Amino acid sequence: xxxxxxxxxSILHQIDPKLKIVKKFSGGMSNQTFLVTDEENFxxxxxxxxxxxxxxxFVDEQNVLEQxxxxxxxxxxxxxxxDNGVKLSEYVDGCMLEExxxxxxxxxxxxKLHQSNLTFNSYNHLQRxxxxxxxxxxxxxxxxxxxxxxLELFNNFLINFVNYPTHGDSQISNWLVTNQQLYLLDWEFSxxxxxxxxxxxxxxxxxxxxxxxxxxxxxxxxxxxxxxLYGWKVYQSLQWYLVASYKANIKxxxxxxxxxxxxKNNYLDKAKYYWQELExxxxx
Numbered sequence: 001x002x003x004x005x006x007x008x009x010s011i012l013h014q015i016d017p018k019l020k021i022v023k024k025f026s027g028g029m030s031n032q033t034f035l036v037t038d039e040e041n042f043x044x045x046x047x048x049x050x051x052x053x054x055x056x057x058f059v060d061e062q063n064v065l066e067q068x069x070x071x072x073x074x075x076x077x078x079x080x081x082x083d084n085g086v087k088l089s090e091y092v093d094g095c096m097l098e099e100x101x102x103x104x105x106x107x108x109x110x111x112k113l114h115q116s117n118l119t120f121n122s123y124n125h126l127q128r129x130x131x132x133x134x135x136x137x138x139x140x141x142x143x144x145x146x147x148x149x150x151l152e153l154f155n156n157f158l159i160n161f162v163n164y165p166t167h168g169d170s171q172i173s174n175w176l177v178t179n180q181q182l183y184l185l186d187w188e189f190s191x192x193x194x195x196x197x198x199x200x201x202x203x204x205x206x207x208x209x210x211x212x213x214x215x216x217x218x219x220x221x222x223x224x225x226x227x228x229l230y231g232w233k234v235y236q237s238l239q240w241y242l243v244a245s246y247k248a249n250i251k252x253x254x255x256x257x258x259x260x261x262x263x264k265n266n267y268l269d270k271a272k273y274y275w276q277e278l279e280x281x282x283x284x
Contacts, residue, residue, distance in 0.1 A: 008047045012036060015079050015088055019043070029243065029258065030055065030188065035091065042091035044075065048084065051247050054135055056188040058085045060121050064190040067118045067165075073109055073184050075176075085188075094178030101172075101209065103216040106202065109182045110170065110217065114195040118165040123191035125154065125235060132242035137249060143241060146271045150234050153278075158231050163192040171204035196225065200232040207233065207274075223281065230278040237271035 005021065012019050012034075022035040022042070030052030034045045048056070059082050068074055079088035097106075129147065133139065167174075168189030176183040199217055203210025214221050214229055244264035 008032060008034065008045075011047060011086055012045055015086075019045070019088075021045070029247070029263075031085075031186070036088075042093075043078065044089045044091050046085070046087040046089075048086070051250055053085065054246070055132070055243055056085065057121075058082045061085070061188050061190070064120055064187050067120070068113070068116075068187070071112055071116060073112060073182070074187065075183060075185070092176055092178055092183055094176040094183070097172050097175035097177055097182070101212075103213055105180070105182055106175070106213060107217045109184065110167075110195070110198050113167065113184075114164040114198070116165055120165050120191050122163070123166075123168065123189075123193040123197075126151075129239065129242070132239065132246070135246045136242055139242075139245070140268055142268055142272060143238060146234065146275050147238055149275060150231070150238065153227075153231050154235075158194065158228065161194050161228065164195045166191060166193040166195060166198045168193060168197065168201070170198045170201040172202060172206075172209065194228060194232065196228045197232045197236075200229050200236060203233070204236070223284065226281055227278065230274055230281060233274045234271055234278060237267045237274060241267035241271060 005024070009021055012021065016038065018038040019036050020038075022037055025033045025035065030048060032047045032049065034047075036043050036045045058080075062080050062082050065074065065077050065080065069076075075092045076090040077087060078090065079086075081087070167184050167187065168191055169186060170184060174185045176185060196214070199213050200210050202213050210229060210233070214225060218225055241264050244260045244267060247258075248260035248264055
């Protein structure tokens with residue numbers, strides 16, 4: 001751990017020798033994030049894990065960060081390296097989003113992005129899964145069966161909807177609250193996508209939160225909306241299963257402190273559960 005910190009400090013000093021690490025923030029499957037200071041101001045410093053780099057395109061991320069600046073829903077980026085994903089941003093003094101959640105404020109913030117007329121690159125759902133699968137050995141048979149079922153839903157239904165600029169990973173841990181304003185963090189997965197994809201992401205850990213957000217974002221959501229929501233939940237579970245499987249295979253949890261074997265099994269269980277729930281909705 002000390003070796004990793006020293007490496008991050010070395011990278012930080014290449015940006016500005018006056019900067020020093022104050023503390024490391026907890027959590028994150030893809031990045032190490034630190035609070036740093038130059039003795040006058042505080043900043044947020046991100047260093048991606050090597051194992052997270054196959055899942056992100058830093059050129060795309062930089063493009064997104066530049067486009068969203070006028071929306072004022074992300075902290076100001078001061079330095080961004082498209083080769084390694086290292087990023088330095090202004091520190092926003094706030095707290096993580098937690099219960100009781102101001103769902104209308106969350107909805108309004110997402111709508112600000114979705115209705116902005118910005119244009120990101122496509123999420124490329126099928127190609128993304130194919131790319132991730134190439135990184136994983138010993139894929140579970142349950143994954144293959146659920147994916148094949150989901151592909152039919154995608155090709156016959158989900159593919160038909162207009163795509164909008166989306167965050168792509170708007171789970172509750174990627175929100176920051178300050179003075180009645182919300183900020184969205186970590187834009188690595190931003191792309192043109194179904195806007196309901198973001199609503200689904202919000203319920204990554206607690207799907208009831210996504211269900212609640214859907215009813216705030218859309219007045220009287222229809223069966224079609226719920227099929228899309230559950231359909232993307234299955235997809236996201238399959239996607240994160242692959243990411244966790246890759247990291248478990250290369251023993252990346254030793255550096256991140258996360259047990260990716262447990263994480264991948266949890267996401268596969270979610271994929272199975274929400275596919276069953278989706279089938280019940282479709283039957284109604």
